[in-house]
Amino acid sequence: MRILHIGDIVGTPGVNLVRRAVPWLRQHERLDVVVANAENAASGSGLTVKQFRRLREAGVDLITLGDHIYKKAEIISVLESDDRICKPANFPPESPGKNLACMTLPNGVMVAVLSVLGRTYMRPVDCPFHACDRVLAQLRPLTPIIVVDVHAEATADKYLLAHYLKGRVSAVLGTHTHVPTADEQIFPPGTAFQCDLGMTGPYDSILGRRIDRVLSTALNFAPTPFDVAEGDVRLAGAIVEIESTTGRATSIRRIMIPEADVPT
Ligand SMILES: [Fe+2]
Numbered sequence: 001m002r003i004l005h006i007g008d009i010v011g012t013p014g015v016n017l018v019r020r021a022v023p024w025l026r027q028h029e030r031l032d033v034v035v036a037n038a039e040n041a042a043s044g045s046g047l048t049v050k051q052f053r054r055l056r057e058a059g060v061d062l063i064t065l066g067d068h069i070y071k072k073a074e075i076i077s078v079l080e081s082d083d084r085i086c087k088p089a090n091f092p093p094e095s096p097g098k099n100l101a102c103m104t105l106p107n108g109v110m111v112a113v114l115s116v117l118g119r120t121y122m123r124p125v126d127c128p129f130h131a132c133d134r135v136l137a138q139l140r141p142l143t144p145i146i147v148v149d150v151h152a153e154a155t156a157d158k159y160l161l162a163h164y165l166k167g168r169v170s171a172v173l174g175t176h177t178h179v180p181t182a183d184e185q186i187f188p189p190g191t192a193f194q195c196d197l198g199m200t201g202p203y204d205s206i207l208g209r210r211i212d213r214v215l216s217t218a219l220n221f222a223p224t225p226f227d228v229a230e231g232d233v234r235l236a237g238a239i240v241e242i243e244s245t246t247g248r249a250t251s252i253r254r255i256m257i258p259e260a261d262v263p264t
């Protein structure tokens with residue numbers, strides 16, 4: 001089976017490109033499942049209910065978030081009720097949302113996704129390793145096809161988690177930095193890894209925000225609205241091929257698709 005995991009969707013430009021590209025990619029790449037990190041969809045921070053519905057309608061099956069998860073409070077009711085979206089599994093048990101997102105394909109195969117936040121330069125969260133252990137124990141009798149979105153700043157944190165989980169999950173894929181890394185690989189016996197999938201949004205920017213605004217604040221410390229940029233919109237992610245019976249990944253391919261390359 002083939003799973004596409006899309007990196008952080010930023011703002012309306014990112015959402016619009018996903019809506020155009022995903023129906024085409026599903027066919028063109030023969031995808032069975034599409035996962036997306038949508039923590040920056042709402043003007044760069046959070047996800048609205050309308051955007052959640054639009055992404056789902058476009059063919060995004062499962063949605064992860066990150067440190068910006070609750071920036072739009074309206075998403076909390078969706079996080080509490082919908083199986084297709086999850087919170088980071090190492091958030092406190094009291095925080096709204098489910099520890100995993102899952103779906104069952106027409107052939108009866110279940111696919112599950114969970115995310116964890118890293119602990120370097122992030123808010124203090126519970127241990128990501130033990131949080132993964134807890135969710136994996138819950139999933140073990142249900143499915144071997146498990147994708148972990150590691151939402152973290154530090155490259156070492158992401159590598160550590162991948163080595164901790166190799167052989168137990170199908171893929172460990174990084175998000176949050178908005179900069180794609182060229183280190184996609186399979187860790188034996190079959191866990192796909194990429195340190196960061198990159199951003200789906202405007203690349204003529206500072207991580208998705210207007211260059212002039214971010215630069216001005218960097219120079220004079222006076223706050224400016226970090227509006228989402230507009231130019232050079234691209235979709236970034238990775239396609240992972242997985243054996244349905246064992247859950248082992250056999251290949252991973254990084255993708256970066258400029259808006260102009262998507263057929264209209
Ligand atoms: Fe992000």
Ligand SMILES: [Fe+2]
Nearest residue numbers: 066067068176
């Ligand atoms: Fe983030």
